[in-house]
Amino acid sequence: MSFLSADGDKLTADLRRIVSAATDRATSLQEVADLIKTTGSYRWVGLYDVDRAAGIVTNIVCSGPGPPEYPSFPITKGLTGAAISTRKTVNVGDVAADPRYLTAFGTTKSEIIVPVLDWARENVAGTIDVESERSNAFREEVQALLETCADVIRPLWRR
Numbered sequence: 001m002s003f004l005s006a007d008g009d010k011l012t013a014d015l016r017r018i019v020s021a022a023t024d025r026a027t028s029l030q031e032v033a034d035l036i037k038t039t040g041s042y043r044w045v046g047l048y049d050v051d052r053a054a055g056i057v058t059n060i061v062c063s064g065p066g067p068p069e070y071p072s073f074p075i076t077k078g079l080t081g082a083a084i085s086t087r088k089t090v091n092v093g094d095v096a097a098d099p100r101y102l103t104a105f106g107t108t109k110s111e112i113i114v115p116v117l118d119w120a121r122e123n124v125a126g127t128i129d130v131e132s133e134r135s136n137a138f139r140e141e142v143q144a145l146l147e148t149c150a151d152v153i154r155p156l157w158r159r
Contacts, residue, residue: 015152033063046129069104078102083113084124093136112138116150125157
């Protein structure tokens with residue numbers, strides 16, 4: 001899916017509304033996951049907490065055909081582990097060719113993991129995980145928009 005500028009502007013405005021109205025974190029994050037999934041016409045979107053002290057990544061909410069295959073896993077595993085260690089987005093156009101990929105759905109062709117940085121921008125507090133049934137689904141402009149989304153929703157990780 002290619003986001004038009006107007007779609008991206010509407011998405012970020014809607015995310016800002018969700019964040020500013022947030023009363024219940026899980027409900028707000030579910031709205032975020034649903035909105036990203038719908039706007040991009042993706043099959044699955046998950047939002048995760050990163051607990052560095054425990055060394056675990058845990059799914060908070062997801063939007064799609066079912067829960068993740070790995071609701072919790074070590075912070076060193078998978079594409080998410082790579083995003084956490086580098087503090088950078090991991091964008092894989094062909095997951096079958098990447099040995100780091102943890103299979104969640106057999107029909108996933110591409111996946112992007114966008115880190116949500118803490119307030120000091122030193123550590124990853126959470127991640128946005130988006131999966132598509134299409135190869136190379138996350139072009140440069142889509143990645144940039146999802147990185148903006150991570151910035152907008154960062155207040156939902158304040159603890």
